[in-house]
Amino acid sequence: MIRSENDAIFDRLCHNSEALILHKHVHMKRPNAHGWVPSIVVLALSSVLVSAQTHVTPPSNKYALSDDVKLGQDAAREMRAQLPILNDEEVTSYVEGLGRRLVNAIPRELQHSEFRYSFEVVNVRDINASALPGGPTFVNRGMIETAATEGEIAGVMAHELSHVALRHGTAQASKAGKYEAGSVLGQIAGAIIGGGWGQVVSGVSQFGFGTAFLRFSREYEKQADLEGAQIMAAAGYDPHDMANVFRRLEKESGGSGPQWMSDHPNPGNRVEYIEEEAQRLRVENAVRDTRAFEQAQSHLKRLPRAPTTEEAVKQRGRTTGTSGRDVPRPSGRVQPPSSRYQTYREGNLFQIAVPSNWRELPNNNTVTFAPDGAYAEGVFTHGIQVGVARNESHDLEEATDELLQSLAQGNRLSRPSGYDRVTIGGRRGLRTVVANTNADGSREGIQVFTAQLQNGNLFYALGVAPQNTFDSYRDVFDRVANSIRFTE
Numbered sequence: 001m002i003r004s005e006n007d008a009i010f011d012r013l014c015h016n017s018e019a020l021i022l023h024k025h026v027h028m029k030r031p032n033a034h035g036w037v038p039s040i041v042v043l044a045l046s047s048v049l050v051s052a053q054t055h056v057t058p059p060s061n062k063y064a065l066s067d068d069v070k071l072g073q074d075a076a077r078e079m080r081a082q083l084p085i086l087n088d089e090e091v092t093s094y095v096e097g098l099g100r101r102l103v104n105a106i107p108r109e110l111q112h113s114e115f116r117y118s119f120e121v122v123n124v125r126d127i128n129a130s131a132l133p134g135g136p137t138f139v140n141r142g143m144i145e146t147a148a149t150e151g152e153i154a155g156v157m158a159h160e161l162s163h164v165a166l167r168h169g170t171a172q173a174s175k176a177g178k179y180e181a182g183s184v185l186g187q188i189a190g191a192i193i194g195g196g197w198g199q200v201v202s203g204v205s206q207f208g209f210g211t212a213f214l215r216f217s218r219e220y221e222k223q224a225d226l227e228g229a230q231i232m233a234a235a236g237y238d239p240h241d242m243a244n245v246f247r248r249l250e251k252e253s254g255g256s257g258p259q260w261m262s263d264h265p266n267p268g269n270r271v272e273y274i275e276e277e278a279q280r281l282r283v284e285n286a287v288r289d290t291r292a293f294e295q296a297q298s299h300l301k302r303l304p305r306a307p308t309t310e311e312a313v314k315q316r317g318r319t320t321g322t323s324g325r326d327v328p329r330p331s332g333r334v335q336p337p338s339s340r341y342q343t344y345r346e347g348n349l350f351q352i353a354v355p356s357n358w359r360e361l362p363n364n365n366t367v368t369f370a371p372d373g374a375y376a377e378g379v380f381t382h383g384i385q386v387g388v389a390r391n392e393s394h395d396l397e398e399a400t401d402e403l404l405q406s407l408a409q410g411n412r413l414s415r416p417s418g419y420d421r422v423t424i425g426g427r428r429g430l431r432t433v434v435a436n437t438n439a440d441g442s443r444e445g446i447q448v449f450t451a452q453l454q455n456g457n458l459f460y461a462l463g464v465a466p467q468n469t470f471d472s473y474r475d476v477f478d479r480v481a482n483s484i485r486f487t488e
């Protein structure tokens, strides 16, 4: 039961540095024929330097290009099984044409000949778009319907295509260790799909472990913005339209907001730096609206209103049985937690003591402890799940907010009323309780514990029990959380 492999995990988690550097491309003017440049000219040259576009360096990646293609194709197949693809020649060929135009503008050093870009429209009304490793790209109908200009669609697509060209999915997986949520495929697909879709793609799990673990880092987001702005400009679009669409999406994202915003977190000053980049790129006679754009929009208006992603997934789940996967149900005969506790060592990361009648159920990325009858593949009704979520905020409260937001994606989760300060393994921690309503209408309580690891990633433990017995489990969850020791 004791898993002792992966001794280097904690080390990796703690030194999971992101070596992403955005270099400025410096175009030095050659000295004049005399090999001498008067200082007044050097001063004048600085405006050339400022107006050069920002050079984006792809992050290091231990995967082969063919892995990107394979993972992306697999995830795309899942997407098609789970989501309604719009079968409309006019709209699809419009998006395809726009996509090709952008793909052709990807700089040569990021053009990977193995990649197979494809473009499909998802018949849902939420504003979102996603691109999978190696090229499969999905644009929500809602994105096209609500765009103010063609440049706005191009901006979102160029951002997505930049994640593909810079290979962010596999770059992120290259850094993932055990106890980082998401299997490699789930992680990659979720990273790009995010949120509700991430949950769909990474399969059956009780919680929608979506965005907080799986979405891209802020560095990658900034890279995709800058590279995307350059691709747009090279394709004849004005990157100001990218700034415009993000500004609009952000304004609309008060509350839950468009999914796109939580899948692609704002690295800070997003609109500002895109506008600065647009200033440098200075596109003349940019394409904003085309006849094809207007035609596609008015064509969509004539079609029946699209469902939300959630409605569409539910609908398909009813008709196709969630792509043929049966969710096993726990048997429900559950013994109360033993008062005797058993200690488990989890890799080189932590140790934990749980009631001795709970079993250890390791997954590639989390470990769950649950009694017999309370779990089935990927689902548990009583017990505690422990894992590590990627986070960069270095602020415990903010990181915990993000964790809860990601849990809320695809779940009917109540908002926490506040956080209690606790100590977990000698570190500052937080505790809160939220309620979740399952798909069958049953309710459960979740006691959430979080603490921050040295690298900023978030250690979490989620104690779960059905609502009618939840109160009797709360002390058990506290005791389990108290037993946690980090074993550095």
Ligand SMILES: [Zn+2]
Pocket (backbone or CB within 6 Å): 159, 163, 216, 220, 221, 224, 263, 264, 265
């Ligand atoms: Zn992004």
